Amino acid sequence: xxxxxxxxxxxxxxxxxxxxxxxxxxxxxxxxxxxxxxxxxxxxxxxxxxxxxxxxxxxxxxxxxxxxxxxxxxxxxxxxxxxxxxxxxxxxxxxxxxxxxxxxxxxxxxxxxxxxxxxxxxxxxxxxxxxxxxxxxxxxxxxxxxxxxxxxxxxxxxxxxxxxxxxxxxxxxxxxxxxxxxxxxxxxxxxxxxxxxxxxxxxxxxxxxxxxxxxxxxxxxxxxxxxxxxxxxxxxxxxxxxxxxxxxxxxxxxxxxxxxxxxxxxxxxxxxxxxxxxxxxxxxxxxxxxxxxxxxxxxxxxxxxxxxxxxxxxxxxxxxxxxxxxxxxxxxxxxxxxxxxxxxxxxxxxxxxxxxxxxxxxxxxxxxxxxxxxxxxxxxxxxxxxxxxxxxxxxxxxxxxxxxxxxxxxxxxxxxxxxxxxxxxxxxxxxxxxxxxxxxxxxxxxxxxxxxxxxxxxxxxxxxxxxxxxxxxxxxxxxxxxxxxxxxxxxxxxxxxxxxxxxxxxxxxxxxxxxxxxxxxxxxxxxxxxxxxxxxxxxxxxxxxxxxxxxxxxxxxxxxxxxxxxxxxxxxxxxxxxxxxxxxxxxxxxxxxxxxxxxxxxxxxxxxxxxxxxxxxxxxxxxxxxxxxxxxxxxxxxxxxxxxxxxxxxxxxxxxxxxxxx
Numbered sequence: 134x135x136x137x138x139x140x141x142x143x144x145x146x147x148x149x150x151x152x153x154x155x156x157x158x159x160x161x162x163x164x165x166x167x168x169x170x171x172x173x174x175x176x177x178x179x180x181x182x183x184x185x186x187x188x189x190x191x192x193x194x195x196x197x198x199x200x201x202x203x204x205x206x207x208x209x210x211x212x213x214x215x216x217x218x219x220x221x222x223x224x225x226x227x228x229x230x231x232x233x234x235x236x237x238x239x240x241x242x243x244x245x246x247x248x249x250x251x252x253x254x255x256x257x258x259x260x261x262x263x264x265x266x267x268x269x270x271x272x273x274x275x276x277x278x279x280x281x282x283x284x285x286x287x288x289x290x291x292x293x294x295x296x297x298x299x300x301x302x303x304x305x306x307x308x309x310x311x312x313x314x315x316x317x318x319x320x321x322x323x324x325x326x327x328x329x330x331x332x333x334x335x336x337x338x339x340x341x342x343x344x345x346x347x348x349x350x351x352x353x354x355x356x357x358x359x360x361x362x363x364x365x366x367x368x369x370x371x372x373x374x375x376x377x378x379x380x381x382x383x384x385x386x387x388x389x390x391x392x393x394x395x396x397x398x399x400x401x402x403x404x405x406x407x408x409x410x411x412x413x414x415x416x417x418x419x420x421x422x423x424x425x426x427x428x429x430x431x432x433x434x435x436x437x438x439x440x441x442x443x444x445x446x447x448x449x450x451x452x453x454x455x456x457x458x459x460x461x462x463x464x465x466x467x468x469x470x471x472x473x474x475x476x477x478x479x480x481x482x483x484x485x486x487x488x489x490x491x492x493x494x495x496x497x498x499x500x501x502x503x504x505x506x507x508x509x510x511x512x513x514x515x516x517x518x519x520x521x522x523x524x525x526x527x528x529x530x531x532x533x534x535x536x537x538x539x540x541x542x543x544x545x546x547x548x549x550x551x552x553x554x555x556x557x558x559x560x561x562x563x564x565x566x567x568x569x570x571x572x573x574x575x576x577x578x579x580x581x582x583x584x585x586x587x588x589x590x591x592x593x594x595x596x597x598x599x600x601x602x603x604x605x606x607x608x609x610x611x612x613x614x615x616x617x618x619x620x621x622x623x624x625x626x627x628x629x630x631x632x633x634x635x636x637x638x639x640x641x642x643x644x645x646x647x648x649x650x651x652x653x654x655x656x657x658x659x660x661x662x663x664x665x666x667x668x669x670x671x672x673x674x675x676x677x678x679x680x681x682x683x684x685x686x687x688x689x690x691x692x693x694x695x696x697x698x699x700x701x702x703x704x705x706x707x708x709x710x711x712x713x714x715x716x717x718x719x720x721x722x723x724x725x726x727x728x729x730x731x732x733x734x735x736x737x738x739x740x741x742x743x744x745x746x747x748x749x750x751x752x753x754x755x756x757x758x759x760x761x762x763x764x765x766x767x768x769x770x771x772x773x774x775x776x777x778x779x780x781x782x783x784x785x786x787x788x789x790x791x792x793x794x795x
Contacts, residue, residue, distance in 0.1 A: 406472020438752025483549030527587030543605025619665025667721030
């Protein structure tokens, strides 16, 4: 029977993998200029949406074509223009369809745009043919540091004669009710930056822009320079692309990684409570969560070295720390409304394990003793809280998990105990750097071993024929989060867990189903699983699925970032999921695990059909350095260096762990 079951699992997996590999319906392609592009076929119909953000604005642009004609509307979000009640979702929002904006005219005729090409690289660009002898090129982007969104257009005369371009006078200026705003009335303004009739000679071009802005009534309406704002946005994108560069033989993975970095760090808002990284999605701004920020995004930021990202991480832990208390009541799941309030509607979701996990990993990778000392009391408190929640079976109890009752999680779930285990391991390493008493660190060591054993005894089981984990006591359906132990170095049931994750029970065309038999998926679980499967040493299988997933998200029907969920949220481009994508590479493919302020372990997983891979301009551990991995006979040549300075250079086996001291 075991042989038959293995053959059935293998057959199902073979069919799934090969059907995924054979998917040829990719709408977008990788372009030479670092972008992705969609060449629109005549009379095509397809629409999509993308989120882009700056310090004071986020915009979800719905764009595409219907029967070849342009279809576009813009959903504006102003996170610091707070509405009443000032809750999680109290960011002023405004939506406008492009059809509400009067079109320009060419030689007295209305212009109908038919896009022929869309491009994305930190901004949305498209080129339209028209019913006149002109081409119009659009560039849509948010300001990096103003509450402004811009649709910058260039009109190009491709005829052999002079043409006359008329830009009409147009201003929408809506003033909100003062009683509905935390700071009184707000003004939403949408207008052309110029108007009048302009003559274009053959091959000449001219620029104009639609400016979308929001401000408090008491603030001045400042001049906006579209070219200047575009250069700032492009500089941000290029800087993000040039830091922490993933080099592999597969350009899709390289490009998806570069794009994910942008989404991971653009969604940071300059609130009165300091810089706050926010999920986005039209609903989640000027607020932080124990999962999205502390657990998902913050451990990644030191590797990229983005200043705002690191500061937002430190600030998030500062906000969480304000809620520590002597009674060990739980820290709220979310700090909202620019830091002045909190949300705790789901009770304790295992948030203290999330915070301890994220804060300790961040502190180690950030490599700054002063910052680590500031974070240590929060880590210590969160570990003690989790210890006090250990039940009679030795695992950590919580009210639910990060899915907040969407799916059952029992009284104690696998995710929380796994994160607690990893946090204890990190705390020992961090405590040694900070000179914490050996007795306290020994206690953490003992607790980590105890929780490791308890995870196996309490959650370890056979389910649907796989030697894997139940997610909670009484759970009899495979769950996506059985992957978590693999991400924290627990490989006791790796074989059965990997088989279960990639079986027809859980794997779907969009990644992991939240539970076997469900149509709901959350990308965060898929990205955790991919990271864990790489870490566990199943490189070929992990790479097959990682490449498929990356192609689907970067070049498929909804691009170009990891998404939150479906059907909930219509696959919003939440920001922390993109940080999780990057961690598949840093922690999965390269196997980097912080061990000190200037040290880390690394277990590179070079795929069999790759001869080399590299991470360039890593900013973690207080250094700027590169990692190169090259195949050399049956070994891997691993080099860690900064310019002429070599920190590590040796040959090792593929999948063997090494320790690097900078």
